[in-house]
Amino acid sequence: DADVTQTPRNRITKTGKRIMLECSQTKGHDRMYWYRQDPGLGLRLIYYSFDVKDINKGEISDGYSVSRQAQAKFSLSLESAIPNQTALYFCATSDRTGAIYNEQFFGPGTRLTVL
Amino acid sequence: QQQVKQSPQSLIVQKGGISIINCAYENTAFDYFPWYQQFPGKGPALLIAIRPDVSEKKEGRFTISFNKSAKQFSLHIMDSQPGDSATYFCAASKGAAGNKLTFGGGTRVLVKP
Numbered sequence: 001d002a003d004v005t006q007t008p009r010n011r012i013t014k015t016g017k018r019i020m021l022e023c024s025q026t027k028g029h030d031r032m033y034w035y036r037q038d039p040g041l042g043l044r045l046i047y048y049s050f051d052v053k054d055i056n057k058g059e060i061s062d063g064y065s066v067s068r069q070a071q072a073k074f075s076l077s078l079e080s081a082i083p084n085q086t087a088l089y090f091c092a093t094s095d096r097t098g099a100i101y102n103e104q105f106f107g108p109g110t111r112l113t114v115l
Numbered sequence: 116q117q118q119v120k121q122s123p124q125s126l127i128v129q130k131g132g133i134s135i136i137n138c139a140y141e142n143t144a145f146d147y148f149p150w151y152q153q154f155p156g157k158g159p160a161l162l163i164a165i166r167p168d169v170s171e172k173k174e175g176r177f178t179i180s181f182n183k184s185a186k187q188f189s190l191h192i193m194d195s196q197p198g199d200s201a202t203y204f205c206a207a208s209k210g211a212a213g214n215k216l217t218f219g220g221g222t223r224v225l226v227k228p
Contacts, residue, residue, distance in 0.1 A: 004158070035218075040124060042204055042218035043159070058215070090158050103149075104216065106158030 003027045004107035006091050012113045013081050021076045021110050023091030030096040032074040033104065034058075034066060037088040046089075049074055050096065081114040088112075118142055119207050121219030129227050134192035136222045138205035141186065145207035149216070150179065150190050153202045162203070163190070195226045 004025045013019050023032065030051050035043040035058075045058030047066040055068055063085060067075045078085055088111050092104040121138045128134045138148075149164035165172045165179040165188065172179045176199075178191040192199055205219040 040220050042119075042121070042220045043216075044218070045215060048215060059217075092158070103161045106160065108156070108158050 004091060004093055004105055006089075006107040006110050008110060009108065010111045012115065014115050015082055017081050019078045019081055019112070021089055021091075021112070023074045023076070023107055025072050025091075025093045025105075025107075027093055027095075027105060028071075029093040029105070030071065031094045031102075032068065033092040033094075034064075034074065034076045035090045035092065036060070036085075037090060037109070043090065046076065078112075078114075081112075083114045086112060086114045118217050119205060119219040121205050121222060123222060124220065125223040125225070127225045127227060128195045130195060130197060132195050132226075134190075134195050134199070134224050134226070136190045136203055136205070136224075137187065138189065138219050139185075139187045140207050140217075142207070142209070142217075143186070144209045145217075147208045148179070148181065148188050149206050149208075150177075151204045151206060151218075153204065153221075155201075159204060192224070195224075197226045197228050200224060200226045 007022045033048045034046040037043045044060050049055045049068045065077045088109050090109050091107040094102040094104045119140050150162045151159035152162040153159040163174050163177050167183050176193045181188045202221050202223045204221045206216040208216045
């Protein structure tokens with residue numbers, strides 16, 4: 001979905017390096033999420049933010065940190081990358097208003113390889 | 116421990132056939148069950164969703180069947196087409212927890228022409 005963009009799309013880095021993945025959205029949504037996708041494990045929630053001042057850990061937050069710079073921007077950082085953080089990372093957004101069970105809109109993903 | 120278990124991991128079906136993907140959940144507080152479809156190189160996109168107050172929901176060729184007592188739900192793709200070839204994820208969430216989704220492991224579906 002072009003309304004949710006992620007940069008970079010692909011990244012190869014070395015163990016111990018700090019890396020930042022960026023997500024921007026033009027949907028005007030308040031809620032943003034970071035997931036990682038691994039084969040056979042589906043998508044697992046890393047962090048989520050319901051507004052600029054609200055950031056929460058997901059089920060696998062160890063080794064990751066996030067920053068919500070603005071309503072439209074949510075960045076994921078790996079402070080010291082390790083090989084088992086090699087995965088496909090997705091950013092998603094959803095609207096706060098209306099129904100409780102709002103659809104999540106995903107970006108195209110960032111494929112991260114840690115050597 | 117995965118709270119939402121999905122099977123099979125992969126599925127091959129002939130064009131025109133029926134694809135069936137099953138999911139089981141453990142947390143009885145879950146009250147929203149969406150299915151997401153993901154094409155190669157793309158992010159997942161919502162396909163269809165159900166609340167536990169109904170046992171079935173149909174949208175075109177896609178149907179969700181829900182069994183609350185068994186804590187299971189399934190996706191049926193009728194008259195499967197090559198364009199349906201994708202990875203499908205079931206998910207679950209609790210309304211009180213906002214939009215946090217717990218995903219199953221995914222099923223890669225290949226529809227042969």
